[in-house]
Amino acid sequence: MKIDKLEDEIISELSALYRRSGYKKYKPSNFEEYALYQENKDFLISKNVITFSDLSGKLMAIRPDVTLSLVNHIEVKSGETEKFFYNEDVYRPTTGGKNYKEISQTGVEVIGAIDAAAIAELTILICKTLLAVSPSYVLDISHMGFVQGLLNEFKCGKDTVAMLIKTKNLHDFKIFAEEHGVDEKLISAFTVAVSDFGQPTTALEAADNTVLNDEMRKAVAELRELYGVLQKFGYGEKINIEFSAVGNADYYNGVIYNGYIEGVPHCVLTGGRYDKLLHKMNKRGGAIGFALYLGEIERYLKKENDVVDYLILYDKKTQIKALELAGSKQNVGYSVRISANQQVNVAYKTKIDLTVGEVDG
């Protein structure tokens, strides 16, 4: 299924949407010191970064991501909140790709004091963003607190369990649980994390019944509140509570988002709460944001079409007539291509051949 929109149409629609919500446009520099990415390489989608030495010999990088440079350059006063959006190209291999690519990306970041309303507003903005691409979308919402809270209960094999959650692998977990004598309560909580409940309320109910500690309890309460707001504003049906979708625990600490569009076989939007990244960079406050990887869904979008309304073929005798005719058509809004070459490689709706006086189309 093709998405019936051009990339440019989506970008301008989204920019207008973010501006209306009071988000400021942010324009990052193309280059950053490589150290910024090296210190936070697990935050990046790909660890491959294009580097070069600047004129003073400092190792620089062509930005593979926007969030890190934004967080690096923005200082927010205590108690205040700054809201930004961007549409930029980033330079990294595509997911699973073997070469560097210029990938267009649109995103939103909220930095500073984050309250429940800010989270709800951002989540609604995510729904509207996905809707701008296609009405057939699903937003997976998870919470780091639930999964980290669960993982913290394991005395060993945390990485293995994290991997099993991510792949919804219950069968291998059962073997792991048997080998390590894992408690029944943990098995129930793991089962909830990888199960598919369909209805968010059912998922939240099941999660509530299996929480093992305060971290998990708080996470479920936060999701419940958020889902309540989303339902109230008519987005309930598009939401899927999916605990198996988590981000890197060194950076993310709250709500996690993964957006899908029907017809695109991979995740098109990711985001979440990343206070930990700010703290890692010695900054105060909280942060939440998301990015839509337009560049990675290019092939599923409508293509820039090159169909002209009129193709006018001329020869030496008819060239002035061709220019006149083209001008008159253009004046009333048609697109016209004139050509002396009969074999011109152009798609057209109507062909006017002045050399023989034929009209076809």
Added chain:
Amino acid sequence: MINIALPKGRLGEKVYSLLSQIGYKCDEYSKDSRKLIFSDVNGTVSYFWVKPSDVAVYVKLGAADVGVVGKDILEEYEPDVYELADLKMGKCKMCVAARKSFMDDTSAPLRVATKFVHTAEKHFATVGRDIEIIKLNGSIELAPVLGISDVILDIVETGTTLKENDLKIIGKVSDISARLIANKASYKFKRNEVSAVAEKLKEAVKGYD
């Protein structure tokens, strides 16, 4: 319509016969045909026959909604997919083997011949042994015999090939069997169809232990 990628060969045929018994029969299918795609006339299921190591690629890229693939491939490539069921077929073990006379000389990196480079790196990192990898594509057992490696890391089914080449197992890395995997996006938009295949298969292989 659900698209299923199956590995060409014995395992794929076994899985197909199981699927056909639980409601995913495709009348067009014939074991002897060279065709690679079979679709059911009712439009409920389509099968693709692909190279076993490519199943995960087809599923990850969404050409197939689900697929059947060995755990060895999943561990080697770690594709971003859901692993929904253990089909308990095609069982074997990922093992480290060496010549019968092998003694580990810890003063030098261990030379490991294998097809499974990433798996070897992960395994020896967990046991804390420095290694040098020799990537081979087949007849791995030959490497220690000819002295180009100290050990091999490979799949062992019956152990006959090892025995005939004077090799012995010196450690098990993991148990391998066929797994049902699903594309994450397909799982969102074809939830009922994908879950139904997974649940029916799980039920069908219950007694296979």
